[in-house]
Amino acid sequence: MSGKPKLYYFDGRGKMESIRWLLAAAGVEFEEEFLETREQYEKLLQGGSLLFQQVPMVEIDGMKMVQTRAILSYIAAKYNLYGKDLKERALIDMYVGGTDDLMGFILMFPFLSAEDKEKQRAVIVQKATSRYFPAYEKVLKDHGQDFLVGNNFSWADVHLLEAILMVEEKKSNVLSGFPQLQAFKARISSIPTIKKFLEPGSQRKPVPDDKYVETVRRVLRMYYDIKAN
Amino acid sequence: MSGKPRLTYCNGRGRMEPVRWLLAAAGVEFEEVFLETREQYEKLIKDGVLMFQQVPLVEIDGMKMVQTRAILSYIAGKYNLYGKDLKERALIDMYVEGITDLMQMILVFPFSPPEAKEKNLDSIKDRAINRYFPAFEKVLKHGQDFLVGNKFSWADVQLIEAILAVEEKIPAVLSGFPQLQAFKVRMSNMPTIKKFLQPGSPRKPPPDECYIETVLKIFKK
Numbered sequence: 001m002s003g004k005p006k007l008y009y010f011d012g013r014g015k016m017e018s019i020r021w022l023l024a025a026a027g028v029e030f031e032e033e034f035l036e037t038r039e040q041y042e043k044l045l046q047g048g049s050l051l052f053q054q055v056p057m058v059e060i061d062g063m064k065m066v067q068t069r070a071i072l073s074y075i076a077a078k079y080n081l082y083g084k085d086l087k088e089r090a091l092i093d094m095y096v097g098g099t100d101d102l103m104g105f106i107l108m109f110p111f112l113s114a115e116d117k118e119k120q121r122a123v124i125v126q127k128a129t130s131r132y133f134p135a136y137e138k139v140l141k142d143h144g145q146d147f148l149v150g151n152n153f154s155w156a157d158v159h160l161l162e163a164i165l166m167v168e169e170k171k172s173n174v175l176s177g178f179p180q181l182q183a184f185k186a187r188i189s190s191i192p193t194i195k196k197f198l199e200p201g202s203q204r205k206p207v208p209d210d211k212y213v214e215t216v217r218r219v220l221r222m223y224y225d226i227k228a229n
Numbered sequence: 230m231s232g233k234p235r236l237t238y239c240n241g242r243g244r245m246e247p248v249r250w251l252l253a254a255a256g257v258e259f260e261e262v263f264l265e266t267r268e269q270y271e272k273l274i275k276d277g278v279l280m281f282q283q284v285p286l287v288e289i290d291g292m293k294m295v296q297t298r299a300i301l302s303y304i305a306g307k308y309n310l311y312g313k314d315l316k317e318r319a320l321i322d323m324y325v326e327g328i329t330d331l332m333q334m335i336l337v338f339p340f341s342p343p344e345a346k347e348k349n350l351d352s353i354k355d356r357a358i359n360r361y362f363p364a365f366e367k368v369l370k371h372g373q374d375f376l377v378g379n380k381f382s383w384a385d386v387q388l389i390e391a392i393l394a395v396e397e398k399i400p401a402v403l404s405g406f407p408q409l410q411a412f413k414v415r416m417s418n419m420p421t422i423k424k425f426l427q428p429g430s431p432r433k434p435p436p437d438e439c440y441i442e443t444v445l446k447i448f449k450k
Contacts, residue, residue, distance in 0.1 A: 131281055
């Protein structure tokens with residue numbers, strides 16, 4: 001056993017991508033096992049590795065962890081990306097909750113019909129520019145520091161950068177009204193571990209395509225229509 | 230200012246109920262402000278107290294906290310209901326997240342159209358009986374009274390809340406789960422929880438027509 005965390009998921013972003021980001025940001029190498037067939041998934045189920053029959057699953061420090069938020073919180077705390085005290089953790093949790101909600105609008109995007117995709121794109125941009133980006137713009141403006149919380153790099157910064165890049169993939173100039181976020185994006189992108197993660201050849205996954213959607217549907221037998229929220 | 234946490238939400242369960250449960254379980258008194266009109270909600274937004282324009286809002290220790298999970302984590306951390314180390318916290322987080330997924334189905338149920346209600350109820354029953362309850366039944370086979378670290382934690386509070394909420398919809402749902410039945414009795418008898426389960430506590434009743442109407446009116450897009 002290598003001692004490195006091992007990620008079990010599809011070969012694509014989905015709910016695992018935030019975990020890849022955070023491990024990478026923390027400079028932690030990890031292995032991945034990609035689910036391609038129903039049989040692989042059933043083997044994991046039968047082996048009792050999936051507490052609630054779901055992936056993501058991450059083997060780390062002798063645990064088989066499930067539930068994305070639990071996994072992220074553990075990694076953040078272990079690698080000192082969770083603030084210095086309870087109050088800073090509260091701020092980080094609040095901010096991550098917001099970016100999580102925002103990325104939630106994008107999560108099911110690949111599974112939508114072409115018509116619903118157009119509608120959802122507009123929803124994503126509207127939520128980003130009228131609810132979430134203004135909130136983070138204000139946080140950064142009010143304290144004038146480089147990072148969201150406690151003048152120190154944290155999980156909240158990683159999560160926000162991930163969200164910004166994902167929304168930009170849907171509308172490239174979406175940051176145009178947000179000078180603080182533009183500067184934030186440049187700053188955080190140039191942190192060595194993150195810069196490395198953003199380069200080709202890293203474990204960052206590309207925008208989900210039809211092949212990814214097919215794989216997920218096949219492995220999870222998820223053939224029903226997904227509606228936008 | 231009283232120093233007590235102050236909760237702002239509609240006068241009903243929704244996303245605030247787990248917060249009421251956790252504060253009550255920790256023996257912490259709190260105040261509540263109930264949203265009854267759209268104007269109240271719009272004023273909160275205008276005053277800039279809702280970071281993402283949403284409730285729940287909990288004013289606690291000088292912070293205006295939003296995001297239910299963040300609020301619950303803070304309370305659990307503050308009142309020693311979050312395990313003794315990182316690994317126990319990881320277990321608590323995993324269990325709480327699973328329970329939250331189940332509770333989410335119950336949360337949205339009152340707002341589903343009449344023709345979808347039967348199907349949604351079947352889904353709740355299926356998930357409870359085939360996914361979530363078996364997982365916690367298995368955890369409790371460690372023979373301890375509490376889910377994690379032989380000590381009362383946030384995970385126990387969240388689970389008892391979920392059990393009771395599912396039982397309201399499916400009365401015999403615990404019939405295949407002896408560990409959970411015993412767990413339910415044990416938790417219900419803990420003094421702070423027992424008090425919360427009595428009439429006159431801040432616990433809210435199941436959502437009714439009036440609650441649904443109020444929520445739709447306040448948050449209409």
